[in-house]
Amino acid sequence: MSENLFDLSGQVALVTGASRGLGQGFARALARAGADLVVTSRRRADLAPFVEEIAAMGRRAVPLDLDVRDEGSIERMGAAAEAAVGQVHILVNNAGCNVRKPALEVTWEDWNLVLDTNLRGTFFVAQRMARGMIERGYGRIINIGSVTSVFGFAGLAPYGASRGGIRQLTMSLADDWGRHGVTVNCLAPGWFRTDQNKVLYESQEWVDYLVDRIPVKRPGAPGDLDGAVVFLASEASRYMTGQTLLIDGGISTGATRATVKTDPVTSKKDPVTSKGHL
Numbered sequence: 001m002s003e004n005l006f007d008l009s010g011q012v013a014l015v016t017g018a019s020r021g022l023g024q025g026f027a028r029a030l031a032r033a034g035a036d037l038v039v040t041s042r043r044r045a046d047l048a049p050f051v052e053e054i055a056a057m058g059r060r061a062v063p064l065d066l067d068v069r070d071e072g073s074i075e076r077m078g079a080a081a082e083a084a085v086g087q088v089h090i091l092v093n094n095a096g097c098n099v100r101k102p103a104l105e106v107t108w109e110d111w112n113l114v115l116d117t118n119l120r121g122t123f124f125v126a127q128r129m130a131r132g133m134i135e136r137g138y139g140r141i142i143n144i145g146s147v148t149s150v151f152g153f154a155g156l157a158p159y160g161a162s163r164g165g166i167r168q169l170t171m172s173l174a175d176d177w178g179r180h181g182v183t184v185n186c187l188a189p190g191w192f193r194t195d196q197n198k199v200l201y202e203s204q205e206w207v208d209y210l211v212d213r214i215p216v217k218r219p220g221a222p223g224d225l226d227g228a229v230v231f232l233a234s235e236a237s238r239y240m241t242g243q244t245l246l247i248d249g250g251i252s253t254g255a256t257r258a259t260v261k262t263d264p265v266t267s268k269k270d271p272v273t274s275k276g277h278l
């Protein structure tokens, strides 16, 4: 074993939904830590520039097709991954989608799209890849959750249900597979600007509202999740399983109250917030 607890040399990490956004960031961070990659998209051709980038780093990335809403596609991807690289040591279950609507407007189709992709997809990809991990007695599974895994947000009913489900699924799988040397944890990001939510960031009013509620006073930026994903993928997290790690600039502390400049009950100015420190 390497003396560096975060060294992933000699390991292979499979990242689903690595064509863009957070998934591509996770894959890049794992490659920088020494891992070779299997990366997936519903359109494998979209992965070509990223495969080249990883090759330029001296690492290998095998691009594969995967639609997590299709049972056959999961089986074909799993078989192709094992045929190409032999053993997959690390799985990052990142592929996901969102439908942002008031709860009264959510349709049956919206619900199925979000739950099938995020929750059912996460489970069946984990199940497919865990077979080999259990056989070999080693694996690291990282399910991507969200602050909505633990808190409610208006307009995100199906999404929040899927992310809350992922947190619970993580605990159940951890209990099931821990005895086989496979750890299962959930990495729960806060708010990061990606294709999935860029429409929100086009509104300055929304960005101000968001930043007001984040103790470190900015949304997530590229690289902010790198340390957490490498930690969960590596020897460094060997005694940790079934947990949800929130990387969110502190929004889950409930920081909204800190922004009140005048106490609504006493009408007194707050000594800290009224000076503009927050």
Ligand SMILES: NC(=O)c1ccc[n+]([C@@H]2O[C@H](COP(=O)([O-])OP(=O)(O)OC[C@H]3O[C@@H](n4cnc5c(N)ncnc54)[C@H](OP(=O)(O)O)[C@@H]3O)[C@@H](O)[C@H]2O)c1
Residues within 6 Å of the ligand: 016, 017, 018, 019, 020, 021, 022, 023, 040, 041, 042, 043, 046, 066, 067, 068, 069, 094, 095, 096, 097, 098, 117, 144, 145, 146, 147, 188, 189, 190, 191, 192, 193, 194, 195, 196, 197
């Ligand atoms: N951005 C945030 O603030 C945030 C916060 C917390 C959690 N998350 C979660 O983190 C993950 C990545 O988010 P992101 O913001 O990077 O989103 P994104 O830019 O929309 O990327 C989503 C990825 O998921 C893949 N995907 C979507 N549907 C799929 C399907 N049916 N089968 C296989 N792959 C599918 C897409 O791949 P192709 O289109 O190439 O197939 C794409 O690579 C998602 O699960 C998201 O919900 C995001």
